[in-house]
Amino acid sequence: MGRKKNQHAKGEELEDTSLLAGAADHETGMPRKRFYRQRAHANPLSIHHLEYPLSPDKMDWSTHFPTFFQPPPAEGQGSVNLKGKKVEFADVGCGFGGLSIALAPLFPETPMLGLEIRVQVTQYVSDKIRALRLNPGSVDPDNAEDVAAAAKAEKEAEKEAGHEPAAKRQKTSAQGKSAQKQAAELPEGEVAKVRGVKPELMPPNGYAYGNVSVLRANAMKFLPNFFEKGQLSKLFFLFPDPHFKARKHKARIISPTLLAEYAYVLRPGGLLYTITDVPDLHIWMTGHIGKFPLFERLTQEEIDNLGRESGEGVEGYEGSELQNERERAVMEAVRRKTEEGRKVERNQGGKEWSVWRRLPDPQ
């Protein structure tokens, strides 16, 4: 399989922090973020000992997506693809995973992956996804809007059913319950409200986040080892580290050399998204992508109409009004569902985004 040992840059083994006492909610298994603290920046140029397959066909996806893949039949082989689906969305530098977890229920048959270089942060997202899988219908605990909506929807449902709202009751089983548990127990129609999407965009009953996972990886180095040519239909770069100083610009995740790799893994018609609150970085990213011959920038009007006609290259989705709604929800998640996006919003900072279509290879 040609794998390297999974080690932290400073020699620590990747540790399952969820095993630490108190690191997870005892009822839902949801991890508690304060147990996974790590310094804000990792230097992508100094982290060398990461796990990666020799080529995409040797990758074992079964541990990430057990409902889509079975373990490799023999040493040195890749996992067995059960549904003919491949990872289609990649969120590069996913941080705490807010984007992928928001998108997963919108595209329940599309495997998607967050790539993150920081070990503790990756572990946190992995533990969070595990807990979401164990509590179908639950919501991302880091998404304050969804958590508040879950609590509100539960209250309303109780009122309609003729009970007093949980908050007023003396001692009930609902009291002290986490938002995950509350959301997981909501009647079906209420779940759509919680997610803030049209009911038609709700995932099928029993949906349990089987199509989302996270991988510890240095996306500047090994992307073509994980994904084959044209495999991805969406590639996200949300609030990437700005690396302000000129001598650090080489660590920026968008650069002319790396754009060739991004164009390689993205299929023609696929979309590349950027967003940042750092104006200089926006100019840097759009400048470099704009000069790259295989990307074409979308106007805001084109962004607003995404999905209407083409389905945006996502497998299994034809262009339609509903697909347009879904693509609008993607843009909403890009702007507002990540940790950084929310932080910028809280500080009333500005955000600048761009969306690019991968053009067909020249003849």
Ligand SMILES: C[S@@+](CC[C@H](N)C(=O)[O-])C[C@H]1O[C@@H](n2cnc3c(N)ncnc32)[C@H](O)[C@@H]1O
């Ligand atoms: C500012 S955070 C943004 C996180 C997330 N996208 C968000 O919007 O909340 C940038 C993230 O990219 C990760 N990162 C930086 N370089 C990376 C690389 N080469 N490969 C994978 N992740 C990287 C960092 O560890 C950090 O979590």
